[in-house]
Each structure stands twice: as structure tokens, then as C-alpha cells.
Amino acid sequence: MLHSRHTFTRVCCVWRDSFWKYASHQENGTMEFFSRKKKNNNSSSPQEELYGHSLQFYGQPPIENISLTEFETFAVERLKLLKTIENLGVSYVKQSEQYSKKLESEFKNLNFPYRVEVVDRKVQNGPSEYEKRRKDHISHFILRLAYCQTEDLRRWFIQQEVDLFKFRFNDMGAKQKLEFLHRNNLQYDTINAEEKKTLHDKLINSSYAVSGITVEDQDFYKVPFQDALDLVRTRKVYLKAGFVYIPHQDIVTIVLNDFRTRLSKALALTARSLPIVHSDERLQPLLNHLSHAYVGQDYSIQKNVGKISLDQIDSLSGKSFPLCMRQLHQSLREHHHLRHGGRMQYGLFLKGIGLSLEQALQFWRSEFIRGKVDADKFDKQYAYGIRHMFGKEGKRADYTPYSCMKVILSNMPSQGDYHGCPFRHSDPELLKQKLQFYKVSPSGIGQILELVKGMHYQLACQKYFELTHNVEDANFSLNHPNQYFIESQRLLSGGSRDLKREVETPQKTKPQPAAQEISAKDIPEMMEDLDSFFQDA
Template structure:
């Protein structure tokens, strides 16, 4: 890395005074040789997963950088502390490597973990002291050399133009810049926050985290691929009775409320299900419901996503069997339904196989799914074409202006925020917590609609009393 500075005697990454400074952020370059109790193995991973999930939720709600920094600080403080001070660093390292195992096994899982861990690194770095940041920068050992002060003077005005354009204080005599190939800082280039000349970007010290994120992401991406190879070739079979069940459960865990049993609105009757689908189902479930009514069939992914959602909103097992049989029988016949499909429905309700009481899918799981040809599950905000999404939103009654806002969020990959805006447009009410689960959408919708019914009844009662 080439360092560009003005009138500085020492332009290296660290000075003698910095030698004793150590960053609290590990780079996770080699697995630790630590003994971990099985309970801690799972617990530490859950704690870190809460941090990553909180970051994901914050990003999906469009929080600003300073808000994300504060959120990350609070999430880390609440979830990653330990009763033993000496164990804090171990918990950090152990939890990271456990989640590598959890999220290395599928491409979509790797993408999510890579994105969240890189974002976590960004805000942890920004919360470090300047000396600790320089110490961490030195650890990366980036292979670039310093340039002369004369070069800084030759581009000083250009650098200040960029600084002024982004509303930052002008460079001072002590400002340090790093000169790096522009492809190393794609986020800064995309937002025009750096001066580029002859293929190099001039990165200020307060922007250097973007460069480190690129390096960190590259290393972690390669590490996840290697971990996946070890998982499939060795660990999966060797640990099938011990670690494998924990790892597989963690990859699908949802850390919010448990929607496996309806709590607020009890049972939903078959005679009301069509009306409720129109008024209170989120788009992902409404689309599946309509496709089931239209085609009288759904593939496995669609059956799981819609079936567990219906279970969560209060559709009892007997009614679920009747509901699915009525549709599928029109396509495959009643006998084939009983032989091939009824088992899966009973299985979801914990009445077959391992007797597991399966939980409805969270937004995170639905967004990360990969529907194929003929599939209708997944997140419409992610998987629909723009034309199809606009048509679906129009059918739900979302106005033109709100549709534009939703599409803006979709283009920026804020799918949960797009769903939140849809909810607000349809119900005419704010959803400050954001949408994180389809069953949360349903419960919040029912809350609003039933409160309006109660208010209307109260008004009618008062008017009747006056008469």
C-alpha cells in the first residue's frame, strides 16, 4: 500500500509508540486450539447469530451508518459478553468458527454469513481507537509502498474537492492517505468518495476500513469454500451423532418469536381462509395461496413454506389435511393425495417421523431460498421480475407512489424493508419494528384490522345509546 502524506517524518503504518497497541478484532486466519464444551459450542454460536441477525434487520430497515454503528455496539455488548473476562476473546473466536461450519454448506448461506460478518467487521473497526486501527492495519500486511510527499502536493486540490463534495473537513498537514488500486475499494468508488487517478484510488485514513473489508471478505470467502469441503468430506459423517445435528439446526434457526403455535388469534377456520388470505397474508404467502387455488398443486418448497405458515396462523391438523386434500384431489386424485402428500402434512405438525414440531419459515430463510422452474416459494421481492412484482403489488392495493418506494428498496436488496413498506401502504399504519417473519406480518395485520372493527363497534354503540 502506498501511503501519501504531507510533511510527515514517519509515513509507516505504525510507530514505536504503537508497537504495544493490540486490536481487539481477530482476523480468524487459523482455527484456535481450544477445548470447547458442547453446550458452549451451541450457545456461543447462538449469541453471535443474534448479533448478525440484528445487523441484518438493521440493514433491511434502512438504518443510517451512524445508527448501524450504535446498533452493532449494543448488539455486541449484550450478546458477546462473558462472565469471565478472559473468555471474551475466546467466545469471539469460537463463535465465528462454529458459524463458519453452519453457514459454509450452501451458497445462499455463505453469501448471507459473508455479508453480515464483513459488515460486523466494518463497525467493530470503526469503534476501535486510532492506534488500534493502525495496529490492525499492520496485521493485514498489505504489499504497497509509500510514495513521496511531492505526490501528495500534486493531487492535494483534487483530494480536497472530493472531501468537500462529501461534506468532510478539508485535509490537514497531518492527514494520511493510502494509494491503492481502485478495484480494492469498490464501495468508495461506487459512491464517489475517493479521488481516482491512473487506476489508483486515494483513500484517507478514516476510509481505510473499506480497503480492509475487501481483504477480509476475500479471505473469509475462500475460507468458507475450504470449510465446506472439509465438512462434506470428513466432519459431516464423523460428527453425525454429535455436532452435525447442532450445525444443521443452527442454519435454519430463527431467533425471534416462536410462531410454531398460534398465540394471539387462535384457530383459523376453512370458511374464512380465503378472506383472511386477501386481508392479512404477506405477499409471499398470498402468492402461494393463489397459485394453489389456481393450479391445485404446489411443489415441495411451496407446500413447506405455505403449510407451516398456515399452521402458525392457527390452521389445525384436521383442517389442514382437508384444505390440502380438497385442492390436490382436483389435480392428482384423493387416493394419490393420501399416499404421497398426507404424510408430509402430518409430519409438519409433529405427528410423523421424529415427531418434531416444525416452525414456520422466517423472512431470512425465505429470502435465502432458491426456487427453481415451476416453484412458487421464496420471497417475491427478491425472486419476482419487476413487472410481475408491480402487478402483484397493484393487485394488493398498493398505490403508485408506494410501489415506487417499494421498488427502490428492492433494487437496493432491502427485501424486508420493501415488505414493510407494502404492509404500511395497505394498512395505513406504520410498522416501526419492520417485518421479520410472515407470521409477524399476519399478527400485526390482524391487530390493526380488529382494532378498527372494535373502534367501529364502539362508535356504533355510542350512536345507538344517544338515539
């Protein structure tokens, strides 16, 4: 357990611009960041240099102290933003009006910058633009540490960050885009009116989005062809003497490729430093928590204890269980046994939907003794684990039902296991057969498999919810198996008052005030919760 008076860690960026060096901080619970880059002789401060533009490539690490409270708050709120980007990217056409409006709303709610504004630290009404840029910068580097740990995490993080960058870049005017290019040593200048007139017909014929009417009103960038190979390959630009002429709406392609390449390399370098960072047993759970983070309701509080009976479980599994739990229930009924990973995942889910300890013991005992386990062996080998799950043994922690992120990322199933996420861990053909068995329509199966192909596993599960409940829009962002169950029951019961009261919190992933109100006295409890969370992983 970590108390606030104990030593906290600080993470220092020294990786030749992006390598993390680790050091300890013994005073006040801060994370300190600094860079080993040589100081320049400019009169501007490092902060002013970093935050002179609302958009950046995140090439320079943070160079200041931040509290542990701020560390976690920044990280969680950026994670909420990235999850919103993932959900919107599947629900709407990217860069469409609806997509942009909803994303702008999330930027405002979470106080992240998305438009070029004058930096002013003295604004009193709400966070200043400077503070927003600082938050954007620091939160990116924190999640970079958390999401460099595996290939899947890196891939997800890069995709969401690229989509975030693209939205913000496209929102800038031509002047701001040119300023950004120059600040980042991308010396792509616009051609002058005379050269544009000379190449008028060539530019129209080679650029599909350009017409005789629009060519006069937009900028064209002259770029070395090797920096625009994707556009050259697809014949979307005019090529002459080793240069391509790119209309301003397509320059984002070049910038995104550069951003993706830089971020991919930076994550690979960061991953190499993980053994150093993980040498501190207090920092490791925090970073792991972020990579598995669920930002919705806490289902460890049992509001529904005793509200389901054992004879309801079979019926509920077909109507209201998410596919992962339906699969576990069916496997338990068929084989009369589940390995540890399956027992933890399914047992905590049942606890979360209202199964009491006495009911849980009866449920597991009656199923196991139908197989190769007699009652005496069950009491000796398995009953302790169930009581431990309910906080009645060991350190008596009230274990939390697994979130979608933990199911997807924390414990890969092996042969003979039935836990995990079917959308993430099942072979596509096997998943297709399973969906057919559960009478999902062919067109619905196609939609689900497309989402799985794009690695949108939670969205695939949400689509499964919509198809099996015959609704066009689930009207919630799915983050938790227990959320799936509660939303299903609310829908099937017509939204009764009791159920509605219990689920009104998780329907939307709006920023939660509690994330803004963490104080130093809350840190020991917060870290104890993290410790409990990972003891059963």
C-alpha cells in the same frame, strides 16, 4: 437422535491457516479447534497473540476446546448481531448517529467487543474484554462453516461481516488503526509533517473530504497504488511515484477490500471441506440449522388452535397473509392442487395460525376434490401427510411452521411450484406485476424492488407489510411468516389484549435469556428438535 453420552464431533482448523480438518471426540461433548501453524518462540501465549487487539482479520482459527452448548450459543448470538446489522443497514444511513447507537446497544446486549480496551481476564462484573474477544473469534469461525455452503449464503455472510468490520474499524482512533495495520502486515505508515507541508495543495485538491483547515489535523497514509485501485479509479487520492496519499477516513476502503478478499477465499476453502464435515450425521444438522436459523419466537406451540374458521381463510389471505402464503393460497384456489413443497409450507403456516387437524383435513380435501383428485384418492395419498404434519403419524413430531430463512434457502421452487419466497424466487418483472395486482403504489413497488436488488428479502417483505397496512414503521424485525400474520391481526384489531399477549415476545429481536441458559441436559432435546426440523425439508 443424539444423546449427550454419545460421541460428539470436533472440528479442527488445518487449512494452511484456514482449512478444516475433521476428527472425533469421544469424551465430553466438545468441539475442539486447533491450528497446524508452526509455533513461534515468543513468550506470549497463543490466546494472548490472538486477542491482543479487539479487531482481527480472523486469519488464525480457534485453538481450544469448547462445549457443544457454547458452540451453539456463540453461533446464535453472532447470527443475531449480523441480522441486526442487515436490518439497520437498510433502515438507517450506515455509520450515522442512529445507526451507531443502535448497533452499540446490540454489541452490549450480546457481549461482543467493539471498542479497543485493555484485555483483562479478571474482571468479575460481567464478561471480561478477553472473553468478548474470544467469543467474537470463535463465533465467526462457526458461522463461516455454516455459511460457506452456497453462493447466496456466502454472499450474505460476507456483506454482514464487512459491515460489522467497517463499523468497528471506524470506531477506533488513529493510533489503534495504525497498530491494527501493523499487526496484520499492512505496512501503511503515516507521512510526517514536513512531507504533508510539501504536498499541502496537492492533498487538498485530490481528496474531496480534505480542506485547508482540516489537512493539518489529520493523518495521511502512503500506500502502494496497486493496493488502492478503487480510490485511484475514482480519483479520490493524490498519486505520486507509485504511491497514493490517503486521508485517515478513507484508509478503511483499503482495509475492507483486503478483509473481503481474505474472507471470500477462506469461505471457498471451507466449502471444499464440507464433505468431510458432513460425513458426521450429527454435526451436519447443527450447521444446517445455523444457516437456516430463525432467532425469534417458536411458532410450533399452537396458542391459537381453533381461533380461525375455514370461511375466514379467503378474507384473511388478502388482509394478513405474507406474500408467500397469499401466493400459495391463490394458487391452491386456482389449480385445486399444490405440490409437496407448497403443501408443507402453506399447511404448517395454517397450522401455526390456528387451523386444527380436523379443519385442515376438511380444507385440503374440499379443495383437492374440486380438481383431479377424488375423495378416495385424497384419503389414500394426501390425508396421511396432513396428519403427519400435525404429529399424528410417523414419529409423531410436532413440526414447526417454516421461518423466513427456511422459506428463502431450503427448497428452491421449480416450474409448477408455488412455494418459496416471492421476493427471492420470482422474476423481478413478475414480482412487479404481482405487487401491482395487489394495489401496491408505484413508489412502494420501487422501494421493494430496490430491497430485492440488494438481496434484503425479509426487509422487502417488511416493506410490503408497511405499504399494505399503511404504516410508516412496522416496529418489528420480520423473521417469520406467522409473525407477519400475528402482527397484521394485532394491528387490524387495534391491538386487542388476547392478540397482544400472544405476540409480545416476537416484536423485538432482543437476546433471549434461554440462549444463555442451555445446559448439558438440554442437548438431547435440542438435537431432537433439529432432527425434526430437517426431516420435512
